[in-house]
Amino acid sequence: MIKQNKRAPSALAGAALLGLMLVVSAPPAEAGAREQAKRMYDRIAGVPPTEAELSTMLSVMDVNNDGITDSEAAAQAAAQLALDSQGFYNVTLKNMATPWTNEEQTMFADLNDFTATVIGVVRDGLDFRQVLYGDLLYVGTNGSLPAYSNSDNDHYVALEASGANLGDPGVLERRTQSGVTGLASSATAGVMTTRAAAKAFFVAGTNRAMFRFTMLNFLCRDLEQVKDTSRAPDRIRQDVSRSPGGDSRIFLNRCVGCHAGMDPLAQAYAYYEWSGEEGTDEGQLIYTPNQVQAKYHINADNFRYGYATPDDSWENYWRAGPNSALGWNSNPYTGDAGMGSGAKSMGAELAHTDAFAQCQVKKVFQTVCLHPPTTSADHAQVSSMVTNFEASNYNLQTAFTDAAVYCRGD
Numbered sequence: 001m002i003k004q005n006k007r008a009p010s011a012l013a014g015a016a017l018l019g020l021m022l023v024v025s026a027p028p029a030e031a032g033a034r035e036q037a038k039r040m041y042d043r044i045a046g047v048p049p050t051e052a053e054l055s056t057m058l059s060v061m062d063v064n065n066d067g068i069t070d071s072e073a074a075a076q077a078a079a080q081l082a083l084d085s086q087g088f089y090n091v092t093l094k095n096m097a098t099p100w101t102n103e104e105q106t107m108f109a110d111l112n113d114f115t116a117t118v119i120g121v122v123r124d125g126l127d128f129r130q131v132l133y134g135d136l137l138y139v140g141t142n143g144s145l146p147a148y149s150n151s152d153n154d155h156y157v158a159l160e161a162s163g164a165n166l167g168d169p170g171v172l173e174r175r176t177q178s179g180v181t182g183l184a185s186s187a188t189a190g191v192m193t194t195r196a197a198a199k200a201f202f203v204a205g206t207n208r209a210m211f212r213f214t215m216l217n218f219l220c221r222d223l224e225q226v227k228d229t230s231r232a233p234d235r236i237r238q239d240v241s242r243s244p245g246g247d248s249r250i251f252l253n254r255c256v257g258c259h260a261g262m263d264p265l266a267q268a269y270a271y272y273e274w275s276g277e278e279g280t281d282e283g284q285l286i287y288t289p290n291q292v293q294a295k296y297h298i299n300a301d302n303f304r305y306g307y308a309t310p311d312d313s314w315e316n317y318w319r320a321g322p323n324s325a326l327g328w329n330s331n332p333y334t335g336d337a338g339m340g341s342g343a344k345s346m347g348a349e350l351a352h353t354d355a356f357a358q359c360q361v362k363k364v365f366q367t368v369c370l371h372p373p374t375t376s377a378d379h380a381q382v383s384s385m386v387t388n389f390e391a392s393n394y395n396l397q398t399a400f401t402d403a404a405v406y407c408r409g410d
């Protein structure tokens with residue numbers, strides 16, 4: 001068992017940088033077992049291993065102590081040990097997930113209910129697809145922390161400041177989101193209905209931002225990359241002009257590309273709103289069952305014959321046409337119908353794509369290998385990581401150890 005690291009997050013971040021510099025300044029072409037173990041640990045934990053941690057890993061991956069890694073499987077087992085480090089949870093996972101929680105995509109933000117939930121789902125080896133539709137939320141257990149609040153982030157700021165190990169189930173525990181926040185269980189949709197996501201993506205606007213950033217962060221596709229002007233425009237809302245600048249060709253050649261597919265999917269969020277003002281920290285998630293939020297009907301005069309959202313039913317026009325390449329699979333709530341009601345089943349629609357699995361694996365590859373997959377060997381590695389991720393019932397830990405083993409000699 002690897003000793004837990006008790007340093008404060010800021011010191012960890014500094015140490016992570018130092019670790020990076022060491023890796024960059026001295027990469028031997030043919031690294032021995034010791035170098036490889038050290039590199040795997042650095043990449044997974046974001047900080048260098050202690051001497052004790054290193055020797056524990058070596059006792060697993062170089063049993064006969066000849067300085068050569070015994071096998072890929074042995075390296076995998078050693079990488080698994082590094083997942084027990086505090087740095088993996090408090091630094092690596094937190095830094096990976098934080099950019100998904102704000103429009104600026106910065107990793108310099110406090111821990112929040114979104115990032116804590118991603119960290120917990122990985123730690124517990126849960127089906128990672130739950131992040132887009134599960135009724136779950138991870139909270140701190142320490143009674144001296146401010147209690148979780150629907151209207152501020154103080155609980156997570158204090159939890160992070162405490163420096164406690166988020167990899168410890170006695171520190172960060174799994175709860176139902178409905179139980180913690182009071183949101184109806186059927187209205188929960190993983191991290192999309194966390195306070196942090198609502199604050200970032202349901203604020204102002206028309207709730208299309210939540211859809212755009214979910215696609216970007218969890219399917220690795222910005223809308224530019226999924227534009228398809230061949231879909232029917234019948235569900236495009238009234239606020240989208242049919243002749244922008246007096247030219248209907250612009251609508252047909254550009255606006256339809258995103259809005260024909262996006263608007264009927266983002267309809268799933270029709271009952272959600274953020275109470276606070278843009279640019280402020282105050283506010284909370286609002287959910288009004290059976291009542292469409294006013295933001296779905298703003299600027300209705302832009303095109304009065306456009307689609308007036310009546311409820312939160314969604315339809316996926318992108319199962320057909322060029323975006324069938326995203327690899328839509330059976331949805332646990334709606335099968336292959338490509339339609340349903342509310343954010344939970346729509347989140348499941350997105351999470352059960354091939355693109356979702358590939359996206360998580362690519363992000364882990366980038367995090368651990370410190371570069372995106374580029375060579376044909378890298379791409380083959382990503383494919384095999386996707387296969388293993390799926391075979392492990394979407395346990396993201398497999399992607400971390402696979403990537404660490406693959407990049408241990410870089």
Ligand code: HEC
Nearest residue numbers: 205206208209212223224239240241244250254255257258
């Ligand atoms: C690349 C995809 C894409 C294309 C093409 C596109 N839109 Fe949008 N549109 C979006 C997204 C995403 C949002 C949500 C923006 C947000 O809230 O962050 C949006 C929002 C809107 C809104 C709501 C107002 C707002 O700013 O939130 C209107 C109106 C709109 N688009 C009209 C149009 C028109 C007219 C065209 C064609 C000239 C067009 N869009 C082309 C993606 C697109």
